[in-house]
Amino acid sequence: MNKVYPDAKAALDGLLRDGMLIAAGGFGLCGIPELLIAAIREAGVRELTVASNNAGVDGFGLGVLLETRQVRKMMSSYVGENAEFMRQYLSGELELEFNPQGTLAERMRAGGAGIPGFYTKTGVGTVVAEGKEHKDFDGQTYILEKGIFADLSIVKAWKADPTGNLVFRKTSRNFNVPAATCGKICVAEVEEIVPAGSLDPDAIHLPGIYVHRLIAGPHEKRIEQRTTRKREAAGSTPIPA
Template identity: 55%
Template sequence: MINKKVNTVQEALQGIENGMTLMLGGFGLCGIPENSIAELVQKETTNLTCISNNAGVDDFGLGLLLQKKQIKKMISSYVGENAEFERQMLSGELEVDLIPQGTLAERCRAAQSGIPAFFTPAGYGTEVAEGKEVREFNGKMHIMEHAFKADFAIVKAWKGDTAGNLIFKGTARNFNPCMCGAAKITVAEVEELVEAGTLDPNQIHISDYL
């Protein structure tokens, strides 16, 4: 069995370079990989494209990267409660791609499952559909959305073991699980790390094969 434990956050984030695309888990302020984000701030990694349900707040989560102008593009569904985000977006400093929340989750799951694209009715007839293929299914119009392509997925779990099995708690289950395995490399922060074989298999949300 492969031991997937690393000893430091610095070791976990080795390989992240300027200009990469990152998925970051979290829903509101729940389940945010705050230690990894703090390390990205310290590393001064720049020109990042960040895929996340929200953009944090001014002094927490992705808001810390926005303060340092380390993000060039945000792909999100909810971006309120962040004054610096608003300022950068309105000034043209930050590129923003707003996506319906369900579509954002499904584009993560599609990448996780190896599905290149899918059709959804969400966004049809709006700016979201501009330039996208449209088809009719069962009398309803759908637009085609592509799976995300990311270099790293960084998630936060409640418990994990050294083999990579993960358990998420409460609201943190919204986006963290579907980002696991959806990028070339997945980094998981855990609140509690245990030895392989310790977790109840019936409680595991993401197994080590992803």
């Protein structure tokens, strides 16, 4: 089975439809499947529900789908850095299901493992617990969280082989691994596809059995928040903190 496709549009062909649930990897702008997101925007599908830690920034990442009003609902743990996200939510144009960060990751992991739900203490006594089943274990209250079973997963990795084995670089592992496992179909974009057998088995973070389609391409790697300090004058001695 050939998993390698020439570009994002071809890799998503036949998979997209209005109203579907998409699980997207990435954290801020780190490890986001930007090529696949751009192709989804171009396809014009609407009324999407997207499960992702956040929605990128204005004009980049999932933010481009918010600009075109293609997203109906976000399942996220963080909504900062994106003014359009906040504007749509506060004006009632966008539905938002808040999740604690660890809960969101575990909901994706649970879906990938075929687990329909699990109990957690996180969120007990807050708005996160409203409308959810409560249960006591050893005198402690827990709430029931449901696993996420997505129609489509889109993720970004560093390297892959043609069978879909993926290697993520550093913090890009974040939500990409659990997001990849919880979709009926997983499409991955990578920086490089290497020959089969060239990856060290111990270095593979996600087995190819989870990946159905694969593309390689250039990535912008935009910096979300650039923090710098003033350059020291020539010959000056820095003052200790």
